[in-house]
Amino acid sequence: MTEHPSPSKLGLTDAELAVHPTVFANDVLKDQVIVVSGGAGGIGRAIAWLFARLGAHVAVVGRDGSKLDALVAQLAERHLKASAHVADIREPDAVNLLFDAIWAAQGRVDSLVNSAGGQFPQPAIDFSVKGWNAVINTNLNGTWYMMQAAAQHWRNHKHPGSIVNIVVVTTHGLYGIAHTIAARSGVIGLSRAVAVEWAPLNIRVNCVAPGAIETEGWNVYTPEARAAYPRSNPMMRVGSPWEVAEATAFLAGPSAKFITGETLTVDGGGQLWGETWTTGKPAYFGGDDK
Ligand SMILES: CCCCCCCCCCC/C=C/C(=O)SCCNC(=O)CCNC(=O)[C@H](O)C(C)(C)COP(=O)(O)OP(=O)(O)OC[C@H]1O[C@@H](n2cnc3c(N)ncnc32)[C@H](O)[C@@H]1OP(=O)(O)O
Numbered sequence: 001m002t003e004h005p006s007p008s009k010l011g012l013t014d015a016e017l018a019v020h021p022t023v024f025a026n027d028v029l030k031d032q033v034i035v036v037s038g039g040a041g042g043i044g045r046a047i048a049w050l051f052a053r054l055g056a057h058v059a060v061v062g063r064d065g066s067k068l069d070a071l072v073a074q075l076a077e078r079h080l081k082a083s084a085h086v087a088d089i090r091e092p093d094a095v096n097l098l099f100d101a102i103w104a105a106q107g108r109v110d111s112l113v114n115s116a117g118g119q120f121p122q123p124a125i126d127f128s129v130k131g132w133n134a135v136i137n138t139n140l141n142g143t144w145y146m147m148q149a150a151a152q153h154w155r156n157h158k159h160p161g162s163i164v165n166i167v168v169v170t171t172h173g174l175y176g177i178a179h180t181i182a183a184r185s186g187v188i189g190l191s192r193a194v195a196v197e198w199a200p201l202n203i204r205v206n207c208v209a210p211g212a213i214e215t216e217g218w219n220v221y222t223p224e225a226r227a228a229y230p231r232s233n234p235m236m237r238v239g240s241p242w243e244v245a246e247a248t249a250f251l252a253g254p255s256a257k258f259i260t261g262e263t264l265t266v267d268g269g270g271q272l273w274g275e276t277w278t279t280g281k282p283a284y285f286g287g288d289d290k
């Protein structure tokens with residue numbers, strides 16, 4: 001994967017996330033257990049901090065154990081409850097064992113937030129089979145394995161639950177990331193379908209669709225593409241992971257107890273106005289990319 005690292009860190013640091021003001025009351029998720037995939041990434045990390053600060057035990061999931069352990073240590077320093085779980089969401093057996101382990105250790109799971117995911121920018125006409133499969137397996141199949149394992153455990157334990165899937169805004173042709181638009185459209189459709197099937201199990205399923213949110217995940221885009229992201233919406237700025245975290249807390253918790261099958265867009269109005277060119281603006285559209 002080609003990386004274009006920024007000279008400065010993108011997104012929010014743990015020190016900032018520890019004190020960022022929140023609209024929620026301190027104990028709104030007290031005693032709850034929340035699983036956050038991609039919990040050591042940019043958006044997942046903000047979600048982990050917010051949910052832990054709201055009183056939950058946060059089980060953070062990813063492939064890189066050292067990143068997860070470092071985050072759990074940072075949370076523990078502030079007397080916040082968290083545990084680190086290494087798993088590749090593309091491996092259904094590992095995902096099932098993950099939920100077995102969290103239930104065994106914590107005795108409950110209340111919410112699942114799927115923030116693990118990503119893609120690389122490339123014109124669709126040039127996608128390789130391996131590249132296409134990497135994006136579909138991660139974002140559609142991986143998210144599904146997590147959703148199904150969470151729901152099966154809730155059914156077995158006769159416990160209510162809620163799922164929030166972090167997706168991408170799919171209403172525009174977002175140039176250069178067609179594979180992820182396909183995968184995320186699948187997740188949105190799937191969420192709507194199982195919101196109905198799983199309502200009898202007292203499981204709600206919603207999505208949050210972020211616009212351009214500054215995180216280290218952006219290192220897969222060129223500095224020129226990143227510099228243009230503020231023009232992707234009429235607020236003329238990029239979003240913060242905290243803004244996605246608060247929308248996620250709203251949907252995951254009791255504030256959304258009558259909401260299911262919904263997708264909440266957090267994009268500064270980008271669906272209404274703005275330009276997003278993940279591979280640069282082509283000459284055809286008035287840009288200078290050949
Ligand atoms: C309308 C509303 C307006 C809204 C405005 C929205 C604006 C949004 C702008 C930004 C959109 C989204 C941003 C984000 O989501 S950033 C945060 C997410 N994080 C990432 O994306 C991190 C990087 N991506 C990943 O890690 C992916 O998950 C990935 C699928 C690439 C990783 O999977 P895996 O580890 O399996 O992948 P590999 O590195 O092994 O690669 C597998 C094959 O994929 C192909 N590939 C990978 N990178 C590239 C590349 N840069 N170019 C072309 N092809 C690539 C390739 O075939 C790989 O195989 P090989 O290595 O063998 O060649």
Ligand SMILES: NC(=O)C1=CN([C@@H]2O[C@H](COP(=O)(O)OP(=O)(O)OC[C@H]3O[C@@H](n4cnc5c(N)ncnc54)[C@H](OP(=O)(O)O)[C@@H]3O)[C@@H](O)[C@H]2O)C=CC1
Nearest residue numbers: 038041042043062063064088089116117118212213215217
């Ligand atoms: N930032 C943005 O502008 C936007 C982001 N999004 C989406 O929001 C989600 C979070 O994005 P963001 O936090 O910025 O991205 P990051 O790249 O910062 O974080 C993604 C996390 O996902 C984890 N992950 C990736 N693949 C797997 C896997 N197979 N199994 C387990 N964990 C995995 C990674 O951890 P590890 O490497 O340890 O496995 C990483 O911590 C993604 O789905 C992203 O596409 C949507 C719209 C815009």
